[in-house]
Amino acid sequence: MKTIIIGSLVVAAVTFAACNNSSTNSHEGHNHDTAATAGEAMKQETTPTDNSVAAVKPQFTNLDAKVAASLKPVFDHYLHVKNGLAADNSAEAASGSKAMSDALGKVDKAAMTPEQQKVYSENEDDLKEHAEHIGKNEGNIEHQREHFAQMSEDIYALAKAFGGGQALYHDYCPMYNDNKGALWLSEIKDVKNPYLGGKMPTCGSVKEVIQ
Template sequence: MNLRLVISGLVIAGMFTACNQTGETKDAKAVDSTAVGSAPAADLKDDKTQEVYNDYLKLKDVLVSSDAAGAQAAGKELATSLANVQGCENTASLANKIAAAGDLKTQRVHFTALSSDIVALLKHTDVNSGAMYVMHCPMINEGKGGYWLAAEKEVRNPYYGDEMLNCGSVKETIGAGKN
């Protein structure tokens, strides 16, 4: 019960700082699962939000792999896709900070705030098919914990990579296949 209150509070707080959706929807588009690893991404109704989600997953995956140079490139791509979504200027700035940082520690600190915004954005988007999983690591952020999104239920921690690859758990499912 306490955890639900904390998550609800984080969601509400994230909504005030997260991107605002335009509410526009488009026809479903094909999802390139190779862009986000082996698991197929959720298929979202809005094309711009779909691009943000796919680029976010690329960034998450390179952080799991502890690839600082890859995170710089993925952060830049994500900043570009976020710039196409009205109201996501602050979130795009966080992605640009990841792109500008040359070390994993700094990138992962910015990824914590970025993930909070992205989770809030995607909780309020329409999903055609598939699911997104909200993950939580209790160790990051000096023991305060941190969230991230994944296309699969298997925990692959972007905050620690190989050091604690499986640290974390699924806290929520967004879209089809909700628990």
């Protein structure tokens, strides 16, 4: 009996350590230049001793008001998807993704500068694809989470470039996908993990806040 108890404690300790292990490889496998650049910047971060979160500003400071207004619903519906997955609610995740698809079709690209159009175009098709998959897979939450992980890479790239219309926290889960890890964005500083849901809702760490 003592052996079983000790073994269980060891497993729990390893799991907790993995969850709290900070990792800088959250962008592995993402091919967009903007995300790669953001990943390099994240690797150079140092963890503040007071546990504060590093604040970063978006790349584009000359954003047209029409562009910002048309992008805001994209981020809002992404957060809808995130919150649905965090609550283990596949139907809400699907609903948010369908709304996100509609919002992507209304983004005002004509009001963007050529440089802004380039960044947006690098991520647009992937976002549409992942939103479509999540929207069509109500009831298959693990498949939704697979696409959400990839969607989050593209949303992160857009947030770093354009801002999200509000403060967005860049969170990271080191345990998802066989400990390969995955990022997500959140409107709140408290960690609510969309990949592990109710199993480990607070697993993860806050890397930065995009303001």
